[in-house]
Amino acid sequence: MNIVVCVKQVPDSTEVKINPETGHLIRAGVPSIINPYDHFALQTALELKKKHDFKVTLVSMGPPQAKSVVQLGLALGADEGILLSDMAFAGSDTWSTSYALARAIKKLGKIDLILAGMQAIDGDTAQTGPGVAQQLGMPQVTFCEHVDVDGRRIIARKLIDGGYEIVEARPPVLLTMIMHKDYVPRYPSFLAVNASLKKPFHVWSAADIGAEPQFLGLKGSPTQVDKIYPPPQREKAAMFSGSGQEGMAKILQIMKAEHFIEE
Amino acid sequence: MIEVSKKCIGCNKCVPVCPFAAINMVDKKAVMNEACTLCGVCVQVCPVQAITITREEASARDLSGYKGVWVYVELNETGDQPQAKKIKQVTFELLGAGRKLADELGEDLCAVLLADKNHNYDKELGAYGADKVYMVEHDELFEYNTDIFSTVIVSLVTRHKPSVMLYGATIQGRDLAPRVASTLYVGLTADCTALAIKDGLLLQSRPAFGGNIMADILAPKSRPQMSTVRPNVMKMNEPVHGRAALVVRESAKLDKSLRRVKVLERRISHDGGGVRIDNANIIVSGGRGMKSREKFRQLEELSKLLGGVVGASRAAVDLGFKEKAHQVGQSGTTVSPKLYLSFGISGAVQHIVGMKASDVIIAVNKDAGAPIFNVAKYGIVGDAHEIVPKLIEALKK
Numbered sequence: 001m002n003i004v005v006c007v008k009q010v011p012d013s014t015e016v017k018i019n020p021e022t023g024h025l026i027r028a029g030v031p032s033i034i035n036p037y038d039h040f041a042l043q044t045a046l047e048l049k050k051k052h053d054f055k056v057t058l059v060s061m062g063p064p065q066a067k068s069v070v071q072l073g074l075a076l077g078a079d080e081g082i083l084l085s086d087m088a089f090a091g092s093d094t095w096s097t098s099y100a101l102a103r104a105i106k107k108l109g110k111i112d113l114i115l116a117g118m119q120a121i122d123g124d125t126a127q128t129g130p131g132v133a134q135q136l137g138m139p140q141v142t143f144c145e146h147v148d149v150d151g152r153r154i155i156a157r158k159l160i161d162g163g164y165e166i167v168e169a170r171p172p173v174l175l176t177m178i179m180h181k182d183y184v185p186r187y188p189s190f191l192a193v194n195a196s197l198k199k200p201f202h203v204w205s206a207a208d209i210g211a212e213p214q215f216l217g218l219k220g221s222p223t224q225v226d227k228i229y230p231p232p233q234r235e236k237a238a239m240f241s242g243s244g245q246e247g248m249a250k251i252l253q254i255m256k257a258e259h260f261i262e263e
Numbered sequence: 264m265i266e267v268s269k270k271c272i273g274c275n276k277c278v279p280v281c282p283f284a285a286i287n288m289v290d291k292k293a294v295m296n297e298a299c300t301l302c303g304v305c306v307q308v309c310p311v312q313a314i315t316i317t318r319e320e321a322s323a324r325d326l327s328g329y330k331g332v333w334v335y336v337e338l339n340e341t342g343d344q345p346q347a348k349k350i351k352q353v354t355f356e357l358l359g360a361g362r363k364l365a366d367e368l369g370e371d372l373c374a375v376l377l378a379d380k381n382h383n384y385d386k387e388l389g390a391y392g393a394d395k396v397y398m399v400e401h402d403e404l405f406e407y408n409t410d411i412f413s414t415v416i417v418s419l420v421t422r423h424k425p426s427v428m429l430y431g432a433t434i435q436g437r438d439l440a441p442r443v444a445s446t447l448y449v450g451l452t453a454d455c456t457a458l459a460i461k462d463g464l465l466l467q468s469r470p471a472f473g474g475n476i477m478a479d480i481l482a483p484k485s486r487p488q489m490s491t492v493r494p495n496v497m498k499m500n501e502p503v504h505g506r507a508a509l510v511v512r513e514s515a516k517l518d519k520s521l522r523r524v525k526v527l528e529r530r531i532s533h534d535g536g537g538v539r540i541d542n543a544n545i546i547v548s549g550g551r552g553m554k555s556r557e558k559f560r561q562l563e564e565l566s567k568l569l570g571g572v573v574g575a576s577r578a579a580v581d582l583g584f585k586e587k588a589h590q591v592g593q594s595g596t597t598v599s600p601k602l603y604l605s606f607g608i609s610g611a612v613q614h615i616v617g618m619k620a621s622d623v624i625i626a627v628n629k630d631a632g633a634p635i636f637n638v639a640k641y642g643i644v645g646d647a648h649e650i651v652p653k654l655i656e657a658l659k660k
Contacts, residue, residue, distance in 0.1 A: 094453075098445060121597070123471055125453035127441035130409075134445035137307040139523035140409055142438045155527070159539070160340050161351075161434050163531035169524045183587065222450030226466065226479040237642035241631065244649025251604075251625060251650065252657055254641050258623050260545065260569065260602050261658070 006116035009066040037117025075188035075196035088206040093221035098131025103209040112171035133174035145180040270313035277305035329486035331425040332365040353431035353494040360497040379405040389508030403517040413442040432491035450482025545571030551578040552607020559584040592617035606647035610635025
């Protein structure tokens with residue numbers, strides 16, 4: 001089987017800077033990491049590769065420096081890396097991003113399984129995975145904790161509201177991954193990083209994937225950011241100190257006042 | 264536009280799956296008629312990729328005919344036992360929010376219901392404010408399935424052209440809405456916390472970067488303008504019993520082959536075991552200050568009494584007090600419950616980022632200078648080991 005893992009570079013910062021003119025996020029100068037959910041999707045793919053000898057290709061979209069997350073994936077054991085990087089992609093919303101990723105995956109040829117994080121921690125939309133699946137005409141299974149492949153059957157454990165389902169799909173299918181409870185992210189050794197530099201890595205432009213310009217970037221995106229602003233500031237905490245008994249009584253009083261428990 | 268290329272081999276696979284009977288075989292080639300909604304089901308089943316759908320450029324669309332505020336009706340998940348499903352509360356919240364939008368736009372508020380059987384759902388939806396209920400009853404709609412539900416929604420939208428469509432930001436809503444938005448090439452804004460009308464457009468407000476910033480989003484060029492809306496954010500109206508909605512029955516031709524993902528097993532946990540911290544209403548969280556795994560367990564009892572779930576700081580997880588799945592923070596899960604009650608958490612930056620979007624934060628810590636008090640609404644300086652058992656005792660009464 002051929003597996004594609006979609007990975008995104010996200011800012012690892014509590015301070016978000018905003019361009020006051022365009023209202024867009026300024027990502028330069030902020031330390032970047034692989035989106036944690038994508039990291040889990042990647043490790044899931046690499047476990048399948050180990051078990052079944054599948055090929056794992058990484059696809060990412062972002063500025064040239066997003067190469068580092070693809071490089072991380074290669075060092076952890078993926079076989080090939082693609083970075084979609086082109087000014088034409090700038091300002092893409094989830095629709096346009098899905099369109100570009102789908103075009104790139106199409107170019108890779110026959111793909112059996114696509115794994116992606118359930119959402120990225122910067123946008124938190126969870127929309128790009130289903131968008132890619134739809135653009136490629138594939139079924140999707142979202143919010144998966146675990147995936148197994150048995151011949152041509154793909155079995156996933158997915159969350160539903162209030163519980164979970166075990167579902168079965170045939171390839172090709174796209175799964176989005178949440179982290180399961182025993183997950184520990186792995187990072188490559190220095191030697192593995194060095195060795196990964198020899199693995200195939202390509203940067204593709206909009207033209208390389210045959211993407212039509214009217215569907216890309218700000219122009220092709222159905223949603224527009226009207227305004228970005230800091231959330232309303234909280235007032236300073238109302239402080240209280242006292243004995244255990246008094247503290248307990250105070251908490252009860254607050255929870256009643258805020259309607260979390262009945263009078 | 265939909266086109267069939269010369270590659271078409273006349274295999275006839277697309278004809279039975281078309282939900283609108285829009286495909287005929289003419290001289291061993293598929294030909295689409297005007298019933299086609301560009302839903303794309305035929306593209307999915309074509310073995311030779313002969314069918315292509317090209318979408319018009321967004322700026323070229325005529326948006327004038329789009330009217331009505333739609334709410335997707337979500338039914339609860341049930342286990343293996345057959346039982347009538349209930350409408351989820353988030354649906355009523357959406358009707359509350361949608362009512363205001365519809366009144367401001369001077370349009371109808373419509374509920375969209377997909378089910379195998381109508382258990383008086385229309386009466387409830389009317390009572391909560393819907394003017395109309397678009398109802399599709401079909402055996403294949405007995406459980407949620409992405410392919411089947413998105414196909415039906417796309418067809419209804421194409422037929423009736425609403426201006427706004429709202430979904431709950433639940434697992435189901437966040438699976439369905441992006442699929443529909445992608446098919447229709449329309450804007451979708453995730454996880455909205457406020458909705459308003461601005462110059463006739465839907466203004467959608469949402470937090471991003473784990474609550475660090477707020478963004479207002481518009482989708483001026485496409486219809487419907489779609490949003491998923493967080494549960495427990497919008498106010499539902501008091502139901503007016505006897506207020507009836509006009510029921511519009513819609514038919515759908517659904518073939519079994521549309522169901523490409525099959526459910527082998529479904530488990531619903533009634534004790535809240537399926538509740539995850541990322542969509543919990545109440546979180547009782549503990550940190551290093553809880554001192555031991557045994558003492559940390561008291562928080563589980565407390566959270567159970569409050570109907571909440573247990574969260575933990577990274578320190579508590581690293582010390583083995585609680586499993587990683589409960590970790591709140593940048594390296595764990597970002598949460599925004601209605602109540603976040605923390606014990607013995609000092610408030611490292613990486614923890615604060617993951618919980619500061621909570622509506623009400625009550626923090627208990629021995630150290631009056633703990634940074635968690637900077638984001639808390641209420642700060643209690645005191646000993647968690649004294650307060651927690653007393654609180655459990657008081658709540659039991």
